[in-house]
Amino acid sequence: MPDHTPNHDLRRRIDELGPWFHNMELDGIRTAPDHFLGDYPGFQWERLRPALPADLGGLNVLDIGCNAGYFSIRLKQEGAARVLAVDHDPRYLAQARLAAEVAGVAVEFREMSVYDLPRLGERFDLVLFMGVLYHLRHPLLALDLIHAHAAADLLVVQSLERGAGTAGALAADHDFSEHAIFDRDDYPRLHFVEHAYAGDPSNWWIPNRACTEAMLRSAGFTILSRPADEIYLCRRR
Incomplete structure (x- = not known):
C-alpha cells in the first residue's frame, strides 16, 4: 500500500525538485545530504550572522540570486x-517556495536577474549578493546596478576568490x-574562465581578494x- 504520510510526500516533493545546491533541513529531511561542501550554506550563515545588525526587525531585505532561499528564510525568521528573494532560475525558485512553505515564513519570490534591478523601482535596507558575482559575464555592471537601483544602506557580498588572499595598497x-x-600577486586580478571551472560552465570570472575589494570601491561601496x-x-x- 502506498505511503502517503506527510513526511513521505515531502520527500517526494524534494526529490522532484532536485538536485539541490542548498543543503537545507526541511522537516528533518536533508535536501542535499551528500553536498561536496557539507553543511552549505549553513556554515556561511554562521560566518556572516555576527556581522549583520543584531536587530533585523523592520528591515526591508533583498536577496539577489537566492537559490533555494536559505538566507532569505533565515533573515525572515x-x-x-x-x-524579497530573486533568482533567474525557476527551479531554484520552486525549491525556495517549498522551503519557505515548510519553514512557515512569508518570503516574496520573483524570477529575475541582477540585470533586471532597474525595473524593481525600490531600494532596500539590506541587500545580500551571495555566491553570484563569479557566475556573471558582467560582474562590475551588476555591482553598479545594485548601487544605483537596490542598496539604500548595507550590502553583503560573497564571491569565490582565487589567487593571492592579500590586498596591498x-x-x-x-x-x-x-x-x-x-606582476604583483596582490594587484587586482579578475580571472576569466573560458569554458568551465569545477565542472560548472557558469563560472565566468573569479577575482582575487584585491579585485573583489577594488570592484566594490569602484561601484561606490565602502567596505566596513x-x-x-x-x-x-x-x-x-
Whole structure:
C-alpha cells in the first residue's frame, strides 16, 4: 500500500525538485545530504550572522540570486520585516517556495536577474549578493546596478576568490611605462574562465581578494568589514 504520510510526500516533493545546491533541513529531511561542501550554506550563515545588525526587525531585505532561499528564510525568521528573494532560475525558485512553505515564513519570490534591478523601482535596507558575482559575464555592471537601483544602506557580498588572499595598497595612478606593478600577486586580478571551472560552465570570472575589494570601491561601496574569507559587509556611499 502506498505511503502517503506527510513526511513521505515531502520527500517526494524534494526529490522532484532536485538536485539541490542548498543543503537545507526541511522537516528533518536533508535536501542535499551528500553536498561536496557539507553543511552549505549553513556554515556561511554562521560566518556572516555576527556581522549583520543584531536587530533585523523592520528591515526591508533583498536577496539577489537566492537559490533555494536559505538566507532569505533565515533573515525572515530573525525578524526582517520584508524579504524579497530573486533568482533567474525557476527551479531554484520552486525549491525556495517549498522551503519557505515548510519553514512557515512569508518570503516574496520573483524570477529575475541582477540585470533586471532597474525595473524593481525600490531600494532596500539590506541587500545580500551571495555566491553570484563569479557566475556573471558582467560582474562590475551588476555591482553598479545594485548601487544605483537596490542598496539604500548595507550590502553583503560573497564571491569565490582565487589567487593571492592579500590586498596591498596601490597608487591612484601609474605611469604608462610601469610594468612591474601588474606582476604583483596582490594587484587586482579578475580571472576569466573560458569554458568551465569545477565542472560548472557558469563560472565566468573569479577575482582575487584585491579585485573583489577594488570592484566594490569602484561601484561606490565602502567596505566596513570582511567577517570571513570571501565575505564583505559594505555600506553604500
